[in-house]
Amino acid sequence: MKNTLIAPSILAADFANLQRDIEMINTSEADWFHIDIMDGVFVPNISFGMPVLEAIKKHAKKTIDVHLMIVDPDRYIKTFADLGANILTVHYEACTHLHRTLQAIKKEGMKAGVALNPHTNIHLLEDIINNIDMVCLMSVNPGFGGQSFIENTYHKIEKLKELIIRKNASTLIEIDGGVTDKNAKQLIQYGADVLVAGNFVFKSENPIKTISELKALCS
Ligand code: DX5
Ligand code: ZN
Secondary structure (H helix, E strand, O other), X not given: OOOOEEEEEHHHOOHHHHHHHHHHHHHOOOOEEEEEEEEOOOOOOEOOOHHHHHHHHHHOOOEEEEEEEOOOHHHHHHHHHHOOOOEEEEEHHHOXXXXXXXXXXXXXXXXXXXXXXXXXXXXXXXXXXXXXXXXXXXXXXXXXXXXXXXXXXXXXXXXXXXXXXXXXXXXXXXXXXXXXXXXXXXXXXXXXXXXXXXXXXXXXXXXXXXXXXXHHHHO
């Protein structure tokens, strides 16, 4: 079986002990840092911004996967590249000129991701899939951690996988929201390449062990 990647979501970390939680991820079997940026406009919540990402970057020793839940993300592409993002994901619903946005992200040397809200249909990616390095399927409505997983996500993975194969694309599939040990195995079987997990990791008694248990389900 392929090696699915685990990306703990920093949104669920203890911000009073951020360095400790970053070091925990560094020493764990996690693959990426998932960073949720929310603007209070695209989603009904504000998370954190540039100074916090700068602090994370100082200690993080793994890939930085930035998920922008903001309107007009084009304005900040260069800023996130300068802050050290390796993957920059924008929302399909927030981009009028998605092709141009993806080009701009790649021009700054980052991988380009596109996130889809739970209601957004896969077929909308038909003419752009070959330009996307990663599709992030939201398995909750974006804006908050700790919500329950939306079951229709399995069906969306199936449709997306079919599109990727048909178009001979090399796009990764990331699942974001409500991921636990209860759905991880099935998500991988359907074709997920990256699993984001916030509360399930950080609110567990032993996050290092939780990450390694998730990882074990993936191999
Ligand atoms: C939701 C965020 C997710 C969130 C995941 O808007 O994009 O990345 O942090 O958290 P959990 O795993 O707790 O649902
Ligand atoms: Zn996210």
